[in-house]
Every structure is written in structure tokens, then in C-alpha cells.
Amino acid sequence: MSQPDTDTGGSSEPPVAERLLQQDKFAADLNAEGYTDLLVVRRESGRDLLTDSRLELVQHLDQHGSAVDSVSDLARQLDRDKGAVSKDLNRLAELDVIEYEGSGDGTAKRPQLKHDHVVVEPVVY
16 A cells, blocks of 8 residues: 655645645555555655656666665666765665665665555646
């Protein structure tokens, strides 16, 4: 089921409670169409998610996630700086898009997608 992003931000949007109800209805409609394990990201947070570098990470994990052993391995596979990849992955984890397997304390932190479907809240619904 949907897990709405509750970042309230500061804007002239409808009250948070109303937006959460809209998100829940949107997620329920998508669930009814077969999109289960769904994360609805607020449009304000969508700006952080929809950068080229973060989308590249999400798409790579979607297509090749089982072949990614660690953050370093992912950076190598994409020919990117490990620090930049780590920073992008940490933001994706804050947005609830990815999670890590392993603690990083002596074992590799393996990034993986947390949900089957991630959508950004529509501008108009």
C-alpha cells in the first residue's frame, strides 16, 4: 500500500491533512489498477528525486540491483565518484526510495530499491 511522503514544506498548497487524503486516494486508485508496494512522493520532494544522477541510480538499481554488492560497486558500475553516489543514495534513502542491506560496520552497505513503484504526487488530481 502507499506510504505518503509527509514533508510539509512551506507553500500555499491545501492543508496537509487534505493533501494526505488526496495522496491516499491517488495511491488507492493506483493500487486498484495493480500498482502495489507504492510510494507516493510529494511533488516538492520530487524535485530532489528527479535529478538526472538520482534517476540514473534508481534505474540502475531497478535493472541491475541484484548485481550491485555495495555503494562502491554501484559507483564503479556507473563510472561515478563514490562520494557523489553515496550522497545521492543517502538522499534517496531519506525520501524512502531505497534502503540499505548491511550496516556498513565491517560489512558492505548494499543499496536496494525499497518499493516496486515510486510516483511523484501529481500537480493536479
